[in-house]
Amino acid sequence: MPNKFFWYDVMTTDVAAAEKFYRDVVGWGVLDSGQPGYTVFTVDGHGVAGLMPIPEDARGMPPCWMGYIHVDDVEDAVARIQQEGGRLYRGPFDIPETIRIAVVADPQGAGFLVAKPLSSAARPDLPVGTQGTIGWHELLAADGKSAFAFYEKLFGWTAAEAHDMGPMGTYQLFATGGEPVGGMMTKPPAVPVPNWGYYINVPAIDAATSRITASGGKILNGPMQVPGGQWIVQAMDPQGAAFSLVAWER
DSSP states (O other), rough: OOTTEEEEEEESSHHHHHHHHHHHHHEEEEESSSSTEEEEEEEEEEEEEEEEOGGGGTTTSEEEEEEEESOOOHHHHHHHHHHOOOOOEEEEEETTTTEEEEEEEEOOOEEEEEEOOOOOOOOOOOTTTOSSSEEEEEEESHHHHHHHHHHHHHHHHHHEEEEEOOOGEEEEEEEESSSSEEEEEEOOTSSSOOOOEEEEEEEEEHHHHHHHTTTTEEEEEEEEEEEESEEEEEEOOOSOOOOEEEESOO
């Protein structure tokens, strides 16, 4: 598991409304985490993501999704990130008996977390493609080539197939061990800042798109078919957090 994405949070301004939205759109269950203010989204009783209010020390930031990358030593990871030009925003700190984390950004400003679980309890590894799990990770960078070099050096990620997107540039698939799990590219001018985006697996894209709009979300792009045959839609929840869905069925 080291050097792979393994957990995801949505930080929001209205926890109750966001919980209802994602339950309705994705079909997630919920579980009380035991930590004040933190709710766990579940698939068949297994935790796959978290929901929390925007922390007091981050008031003013917009609602967003953040991904956690597993590391063996959080302090060491932070030091190496800073050495390569990245930033430390918060931490390292512990959620007692649960996880040690630090909130960081790559040299171009895309935020993520580095984390090490503190519990010895094994977390179920749901099969790739399980509905309700994160099926793809996408970095829109200020410069895709140098962004990939950063993650390659820090986490040992490897380049997979590259897709020529014409005027939009090259979409570089990457792997964290095994099959590709995401892609990186230079962001289009319409995207204001570099950012990581996460695609949630759903059964069929048109039905899910209808659920987004019926639940008060906004469609940003799609539905559209991507290389490999899957269908995606990029959207924003009612509180303003961007997210995406991916499915094999239209």
